[in-house]
Amino acid sequence: MPLLTKYKFIQLLVFSLLGATSVLGFAPLYFYPASILSLIGLFYYWHQNRSPKEAAWAGFFYGLGLFGAGIYWIYISLHDFGNMPALMAGFATFVLCAFLSLFPAVVGALSVRISTHQNYTRLLAIPVFWALSEWIRSWIFTGFPWLTIGYSQVPSSPLAGYVPIIGIYGASLITISIASAIGLWIAKKPNSYIWRRNTLILLSLVWITGGLLKQIEWTTPTGQPITVALLQGNIAQNIKWAPEVAEQTLAQYLSMAEASKAKLILMPETAMPVLSNELPDEVKSRLQQHAIKNQGDILIGVVERENGEYFNSMLSIGSSPSTVYRKSHLVPFGEFIPLKSIFGWIYRDWLNMPLSDLSRGSIHQQPMHVAGEKVAVNICYEDVFGEEIIRQLPVASLLVNASNDAWYGESLAAYQHMQFSQARALETGRTMLRTTNTGATAMIDPHGKIIAHAPHFTQTTLNVTAQGYSGSTPYVRFGNWPFILFCFAVIAFIWRRNAIVSR
Structure with a gap:
């Protein structure tokens, strides 16, 4: 001393x-x-x-x-x-x-x-x-x-x-x-x-x-468990948005989806490297037909363009009416430029990040009705905010997080992010399904325990059986x-x- x-x-x-x-x-x-x-x-x-x-x-x-x-x-x-x-x-x-x-x-x-x-x-x-x-x-x-x-x-x-x-x-x-x-x-x-x-x-x-x-x-199982496929494409971040590999990426995710017999198939954040309105009709048709064949639905990570604005979205295709979730809590300097007149020069002179000027989705979006479940979707960074996740509860029976942590290489980031998802499962008393590009793809039970976890930086499909839940924890009620x-x-x-x- x-x-x-x-x-x-x-x-x-x-x-x-x-x-x-x-x-x-x-x-x-x-x-x-x-x-x-x-x-x-x-x-x-x-x-x-x-x-x-x-x-x-x-x-x-x-x-x-x-x-x-x-x-x-x-x-x-x-x-x-x-x-x-x-x-x-x-x-x-x-x-x-x-x-x-x-x-x-x-x-x-x-x-x-x-x-x-x-x-x-x-x-x-x-x-x-x-x-x-x-x-x-x-x-x-x-x-x-x-x-x-x-x-x-x-x-x-x-x-x-x-x-x-x-x-x-x-x-x-x-x-x-x-x-x-x-x-x-x-x-x-x-x-x-x-x-x-x-x-x-x-x-x-x-x-x-x-x-x-x-x-x-704190919560009660509702309905029968459903089969879920969590797709992990393992697309390298430095080529993810390269036009010359877009067709290959589309074919890869289409192949992975069609190989699954799961009722609910989940793709990662921005899995499709094209705008939603540029997604080939053949790809959309084949995905929909396959989802109907499985008597379920597929959630696709894609960027939407509407009235000159761009949204980081999850789009459902399949047996249920098509719905969309748009990310509402964006990452500053990653997905939008705060005080653009002051900090815009950083992107012009120093930083090259795609999709760095997105628009926010509504904060009042409701759970998706897919595969017989009411799914509260959140994208990437959003599941760090527990008070925002409970906006879709207690209606939602399942939580889904679609992410792409490839931005952070083989670091601690993806593991830390998964731990935050574990906390969200605990706070809500719901199963959390994580589908990511390179990891951590996983299923987490309502007690925050990891039930299944795919190897990182590997192209794989994690097949799980997920149970929906109803009811509210005290945190869901009072935040x-x-x-x-x-x-x-x-x-x-x-x-x-x-x-x-x-x-």
């Missing part, structure tokens, strides 16, 4: 290493204690009556470690597939990580400032401000809630049992509360036997209750509101307590 105190740069490096360690709690390792342990190290420092400035720097470097190790694949997307120069791509990735690191920095500063000389107030302030910062990160500038701490507990930790009730941000709140309590214990070494006893009892109850909640069946109201109630309590103490 004297070495850490003497050399500040070593201290900040330790915080970055703690942040990087937290990534071990996320997929593909799923070592959920790692995230809690890394937070204990940070909170131990925060609980030592540090100044707001010191707490902010510690939080900032923790964030650099967390996001630097956790979303490094942004560089791959920008440089390897967006053709951005290496220096510019590295700088852009660092700027994003630095911006995200401001959130734990602000949490540290606020938690210390609001609880000066009141250790037990800080015990409450840290988890509330941290969890709220993650919720804010989910919507500010359209949102980027990647590596929200609650995800690190999905699906194996007992704390995952709280997800169907209070959602992923509520799970974050509980996870961080545990770390904050242990950090305070280590930092202050309270002499009170009653405090130590009560803290042990409370932590044990939280842990055991979470495990018991995991045993609850994030219980979490938000609780957090602001705690902040009001802390504010009131400070006012009384200062008199």
Whole structure:
């Protein structure tokens, strides 16, 4: 410790290493204690009556470690597939990580400032401000809630049992509360036997209750299970939109679909490398005939053009009337250009990304009635937003995510994305079907467990049997509101307590 105190740069490096360690709690390792342990190290420092400035720097470097190790694949997307120069791509990735690191920095500063000389107030302030910062990160500038701490507990930790009730941000709140309590214990070494006893009892109850909640069946199976084929075309991203391979890609997906006897056949996001109105009539006719033969439907990932606007869509063809789902939550700088007059030069001079100026679909779209099920479709990045997925519930009986994570190469991105889908299955009590270009193609049960998972970067069809569900979890009924109201109630309590103490 004297070495850490003497050399500040070593201290900040330790915080970055703690942040990087937290990534071990996320997929593909799923070592959920790692995230809690890394937070204990940070909170131990925060609980030592540090100044707001010191707490902010510690939080900032923790964030650099967390996001630097956790979303490094942004560089791959920008440089390897967006053709951005290496220096510019590295700088852009660092700027994003630095911006995200401001959130734990602000949490540290606020938690210390609001609880000066009141250790037990800080015990409450840290988890509330941290969890709220993650919720804010989910919507500010359209949102980027990647590596929200609650995800690190999905699906194996007992704390995952709280997800169907209070959602992923509520799970974050509980996870961080545990770390904050242990950090305070280590930092202050309270002499009170009653405090130590009560803290042990409370932590044990939280842990055991979470495990018991995991045993609850929040939803009920409805109807008979259906056969599903999840197509994974494994089309290399650098040739996906090349005109010379478009015909070959169409033939490949047509062949894969016609080889399946499944009632519901799902293709990945933008599987068809042509606009929907340019899809050859023969391909559409053969797909429809095959779906009718199987007494089911096929969902096709395709780009639509309508009135000069372009949409990232999933189109159904088959026995049921044709319907379409259009992606409504677009990726900034990936699917639309925010403040085009300011940032347009990036695309003109530095970045080459297809389909970077799409339009949004309606936020009020309803589930597709296909293959005898009511399917809530979401495309790629959309399943990171639990409050948006529940818009189609409780009507929907199945969840479907169509993605293309080939943009991020052989990185952690596809695995992390799948873990977020696991959380959506838990929050809704529904089976989640994931169909992707290169991985992670999978089926996830309502408890967030992966039932089947196709090898990545392989052309394959994952054949599964999926059960539809009805009913609502508490999260489907109330969304994030219980979490938000609780957090602001705690902040009001802390504010009131400070006012009384200062008199």
